[in-house]
Amino acid sequence: MENMELPPRPKLFDFHGVSMTHYFTDNWENIQNFQARPDDILIATYPKAGTTWVSYILDLLYFGQTAPERQTSLPIYERVPFLESDFHILPPGTELADKLSSSPRLIKTHLPVQLVPKSFWEQNCRIVYVARNAKDNAVSYFHFDRMNQAQPEPGDWNNFLQRFMDGKMVFGSWYDHVTGWWEKKQSHSKILYLFYEDMVEDTGRELDRLCSFLGLSPSAEEKERVRGGVQFDNMKKNSMANYSTDKVMDFKISPFMRKGKVGDWKNHFTVAQSEQFDEDYKKKMKNTQLRFRGTI
Ligand code: A3P
16 A cells, blocks of 8 residues: 555546546446446445445355355455456456356445446346435445545545435435335335344344245254354454455555444434534435335
C-alpha cells in the first residue's frame, strides 16, 4: 500500500440519472450485454448495506463443504465478482463472472434496479437484495469513502450527509435504490428482500429464510457452522473476507469491517442533523410501505 502509486480519486457524474464514477461505467457495454445463466444468484445492495456479509453467507452455503480450499485461498471479491466494476487492477467484473467455473455463480451488484442487465430478468435468476436503514448506511458509507481511494473524496461529515440526502452518492440515491428494488419485488417472486437489522438481530432466522428462498436444506450442524463463520468478529479477522488484501483501502483510516452494529448513527448525527434528516426522510419515503428500523 505505502509505495503504490494510486490514481486520483474519481469524480461523480450523472449517468442515466444516477450518480456514478467511471469505475462502474467504463465497461458499460459489456455490463448491459452480460449473459446471465438461469442458476446465477445476484446479490444486490446499495453500498454498505451488508453485501460482503450476504456474499460470504451464500458462498459458505454453496461451497463451504464442497470446495474448502476456496475458503483459504480466494478473497471474497474474487469468489463473488462485482459485476459493474472495472478497477483496472483486477479484470472487470463481467470477465471475472464469465470465467467462474463454480456453479451457481454468485454475482454482486450495486446497480439500481432499472440498470440491471436485462439478461438477469430474462433468465429469471434469483436475486437477494439487502437493505439497511438510511442513517447507519450513511455513516458506514462515510467511513468507507474516507478509507477507499477508489471513491470520491467524502469531505466532512456534515457535507457528506447533505450529499447523501441529495442522492449525490456513487450508485445514486439510497431512497430511490431501496424503494426501486422494493417495488420490483412486489411483482417479482424471485427477489428476496432482506434487512441488515434483521440479520444482526437473528442471523439464524435470516439464514433459514435465505435457505428456503434458495431451496437449500443444510443440516443443523452445517447451518451452525455457517452462522458461526459469518459472525462479525470472525469475518473481521478472516483475511479472505475482510478486504485486507485490497490495495486501494487504507485500514489505518478505517477498517472495512468497521463496527457491524445497528444504531451506530447515534454516535455521528447531532440532534439537529437527525431532526433535519427525519423531516426530509418523511417526504422522500411518503409513497412507500417500506419500513426500516434504526435501532433494534
Ligand atoms: P459498518 O461500517 O457499519 O461497520 P458492504 O459489505 O455492503 O460494504 O457493507 C459493509 C458493512 O457491513 C460494514 O458496516 C461492515 O462492518 C458490515 N458487516 C460486514 N460483515 C458483517 C457481519 N458479519 N455482521 C455485521 N455487520 C457486518
